[in-house]
C-alpha cells in the first residue's frame with residue numbers, strides 16, 4: 001500500500017468526513033508520471049478509494065495546489081454548469097469553439113451537438129449503416145487474411161477504413177484515413193491524439209504541444225485530398241455540417257481559408273471518432289480471445305444481424321468491455337466555477353469556486369453494490385443493471401443512466417455532455433465483431449489484459465498478434 005501522509009485512522013474517518021485534504025502531489029506524480037501507473041491504481045493502492053467509499057463515495061485531497069473533491073461512485077453530485085467545460089484546459093489544442101470547451105447553455109454548442117447526434121445516434125440511421133459496415137469490414141479483412149498482424153494495428157486500421165468509407169459520416173474515399181496513418185508526419189499524432197492533449201495540459205509538455213499542432217495541417221490535408229467525395233456526400237456529412245453551421249461556403253477556395261479554430265474543432269471531432277473506438281475494439285477482441293466460453297457464445301451469436309431493439313449477447317460483451325476497460329483517460333479534473341452545496345451521505349458539503357472535481361472512472365465502474373462480479377469480465381455484470389426486458393443500447397446509455405461511467409468525464413445531473421458518439425461506437429464494434437466471428441477463424445497470441453504503463457489513455461499492453469483465416 002502506498003503511504004499517504006496524514007491519512008486519517010480508521011476511527012477518525014467519521015469525524016474527518018470530508019477532510020482528507022493532505023497534499024498527495026508528490027506521491028501521485030511519483031506513482032503515475034514517473035512509474036507510469038494509472039491514476040486509478042494510485043487511488044486504489046493508496047487507500048484513497050477505500051476511504052472515499054467508507055465516506056459516502058467521496059473525499060478531498062490537495063493535488064497540484066488545488067483542493068480536489070474525489071469521487072469513487074457513479075452517482076451524479078452536481079449540475080454541469082457549476083463546473084468548467086470538460087475540455088476547457090485543452091482548448092489551445094482542440095479549439096475554443098469545440099462543444100466540449102463551451103458552457104453547456106451556449107446555443108451554438110447545442111446546435112453542433114444536435115447536428116452530430118442526428119448523424120451518429122438515431123437508431124434508424126444506424127440501422128441503415130449495418131450493411132455498409134459489414135461490407136467495409138469484409139473488404140478490409142480480406143486484405144488481412146493469413147498474415148500475422150498486430151492486433152492493436154488491425155483494430156485501428158479496420159476502424160479507420162470503415163469510418164472513412166461509411167456513407168454520410170466523413171466520406172474520405174479518395175484518401176481514407178488509413179493513408180495518413182501510414183505517413184511519418186501523422187503516424188504518432190493519429191494514434192495518440194487524446195494522449196497528446198492530456199499530456200500537453202497536464203505537464204505543459206513541449207513535444208505534446210508540437211504534436212497537437214499537427215491537427216491544423218491534418219484537417220486541411222484530409223479535406224483537400226477528399227474534396228470531391230465530401231462534396232458529393234449527403235448533408236449528414238460531419239465536415240459539411242460544420243461548414244454549414246459557420247455559414248462558410250463549401251468550395252475549394254473556402255477550404256483553404258478555414259480559420260485555425262475551426263480546423264482544431266474538426267480534429268477534436270474526427271480523431272476521437274476513430275481513436276476511442278479502435279482502442280475499445282483492441283480491448284474487446286483481447287477480452288473475447290482470453291475467455292474461451294465467451295468466445296464460443298460470440299461465434300454462435302455472430303450469425304445474427306445486430307438488432308437495435310434488443311440486446312444480444314455480443315452487445316452485452318461490447319458494453320461489458322466498455323465498463324471494465326474504457327477508452328478514455330480514467331481521471332479528468334474539472335474546475336469548480338460556481339460555489340454550491342452538495343449533499344453526500346446526509347451531510348452537506350460546500351464545493352467552492354477554485355476547487356476541482358474528479359471521478360475515478362475505472363474504480364467506480366467496478367462498484368460492488370451495482371455489478372454482480374465487478375472485477376471479472378462477465379456479461380452478467382451488464383445483465384445486473386437491466387431495468388426490464390426492453391432495455392436497448394440507447395436506454396442503457398441514456399442521459400439519466402449513471403451505472404456505467406465511460407462516456408462522461410464526471411457524472412453530472414442529466415449528463416448534458418454525455419458522449420454523442422457513444423451509440424455509434426458501440427454499434428460499430430458490435431457489427432465488426434459479428435463480421436469477424438461469423439466468417440473467419442481467429443488465432444490470437446501474446447494477449448495481455450494488463451494496463452499499458454505511461455499511457456493516460458487506457459490501453460492493453462502492446463504486442464498481441466492476430467491471424468485471421470477464412471472459415
Ligand code: HEM
Nearest residue numbers: 086099100273276277280327328407408409417419421425
Ligand atoms: C468507446 C468510445 C468512446 C468513448 C469511451 C468516449 C468517451 C467520451 C467522454 C468520456 C467524453 C467526455 C464527456 C464529458 O465532457 O463529460 C466524450 C465526449 C465527446 N465525445 Fe466521445 N467517446 C467515444 C466515442 C466517440 C465517438 C465515436 C465520437 C464521434 C465523433 C465521439 C465524440 C465526442 C464528442 C464530440 C464529445 C464532446 C461532447 C460534449 O461536450 O457535449 N466520441 N466522449
